[in-house]
Amino acid sequence: MTRFEHEPEKNSEGETLRQSLEDYIAFLGDLVSHELEVILPTQWMVPENLQQAMKYSLMAGGKRLRPLLVIIACEALGGSREAALPVAAAIEMVHTYSLIHDDLPAMDNDDYRRGKLTNHKVFGEATAILAGDALLTHAFYSVVQASRKFGVPAESVLSIVEDLAEMAGPRGMVGGQIADMEGEQGLTDLEQLKYIHLHKTGDLIIFSLLAGGRIAGANEHQLEALHKFGTAIGLAFQIQDDILDLVGDEGKLGKKTGSDVKQHKVTYPYFIGLEASREEVKQLTETARNAVLNGGFHDNQRMLEIADYLMARDH
Numbered sequence: 152m153t154r155f156e157h158e159p160e161k162n163s164e165g166e167t168l169r170q171s172l173e174d175y176i177a178f179l180g181d182l183v184s185h186e187l188e189v190i191l192p193t194q195w196m197v198p199e200n201l202q203q204a205m206k207y208s209l210m211a212g213g214k215r216l217r218p219l220l221v222i223i224a225c226e227a228l229g230g231s232r233e234a235a236l237p238v239a240a241a242i243e244m245v246h247t248y249s250l251i252h253d254d255l256p257a258m259d260n261d262d263y264r265r266g267k268l269t270n271h272k273v274f275g276e277a278t279a280i281l282a283g284d285a286l287l288t289h290a291f292y293s294v295v296q297a298s299r300k301f302g303v304p305a306e307s308v309l310s311i312v313e314d315l316a317e318m319a320g321p322r323g324m325v326g327g328q329i330a331d332m333e334g335e336q337g338l339t340d341l342e343q344l345k346y347i348h349l350h351k352t353g354d355l356i357i358f359s360l361l362a363g364g365r366i367a368g369a370n371e372h373q374l375e376a377l378h379k380f381g382t383a384i385g386l387a388f389q390i391q392d393d394i395l396d397l398v399g400d401e402g403k404l405g406k407k408t409g410s411d412v413k414q415h416k417v418t419y420p421y422f423i424g425l426e427a428s429r430e431e432v433k434q435l436t437e438t439a440r441n442a443v444l445n446g447g448f449h450d451n452q453r454m455l456e457i458a459d460y461l462m463a464r465d466h
């Protein structure tokens with residue numbers, strides 16, 4: 152059996168000891184990276200260059216926030232961590248594809264991501280586009296493995312596939328991304344910006360929480376609470392990204408700051424100022440905490456901790 156660097160300790164009775172949030176996050180990150188290694192199509196006849204390009208960005212050291220949310224939501228509802236892993240890996244593939252494409256010259260034209268050269272800088276534009284396409288497609292294969300390997304009911308997997316297509320596609324992240332690009336010509340109100348943030352970034356976060364809930368067999372009330380929690384932290388996460396683009400540390404972020412201003416992107420700080428943006432992140436975190444407290448979950452602790460952790464993040 153694979154052992155992981157951040158595996159929790161056991162006491163003399165063999166009971167697993169509770170970890171600090173940081174250790175718990177690091178341990179889940181190890182599990183997700185391992186799952187990604189397992190699920191990548193290395194046994195298949197895949198051209199070597201494509202394999203390398205997919206792996207390069209997946210293993211470049213992202214925070215693994217979305218997979219973490221799949222697992223935390225699943226555990227908060229008493230579900231199995233193991234059964235959540237294929238979907239956790241899938242959402243990281245979709246997120247990574249979106250970053251590879253977002254960095255392309257036709258979009259944000261960025262040279263650094265996750266502290267390394269962007270995919271197209273290393274592999275060329277055509278391969279970067281195809282690596283993104285391959286990650287998106289392979290994500291659906293991974294979701295299905297939740298049923299094949301861990302017996303998650305086919306009906307739940309069907310809902311997860313439906314949510315993923317809806318939230319990553321034209322009504323979700325892709326819709327948000329195009330609105331973001333068009334917004335570079337000038338946004339006139341905060342509602343338009345909220346739409347962009349909620350779809351470009353919020354939808355994958357909402358998807359992750361709902362998927363974790365579905366794997367654990369959540370009821371309608373619990374799914375609604377997860378949706379509320381995701382909407383609030385999704386928006387807060389992107390506002391924090393806007394703030395960090397202005398005042399963050401490039402070393403910690405692993406990407407260049409100041410790119411929103413350079414690309415004439417209208418952001419929360421642009422509309423309402425830095426302090427009011429910080430206050431908004433605080434308010435949204437409170438909304439997220441309340442959703443958890445009223446959600447009727449099996450265990451609220453990690454959900455509450457992750458909301459506070461995200462509010463204070465510096466990378």
Ligand SMILES: CC(C)=CCC/C(C)=C/COP(=O)(O)OP(=O)(O)O
Pocket residue numbers: 248249250252253259324325328351352392396406
């Ligand atoms: C369909 C596609 C390509 C979707 C991209 C979605 C997305 C969240 C990009 C990063 O946003 P950002 O540009 O605000 O963040 P960063 O500063 O990390 O580039």
Ligand SMILES: C=C(C)CCOP(=O)(O)OP(=O)(O)O
Pocket residue numbers: 212213214215216246265351352388389392466
């Ligand atoms: C949605 C946004 C703001 C793009 C970056 O997302 P993350 O900040 O989660 O990026 P990684 O840690 O996965 O690289």
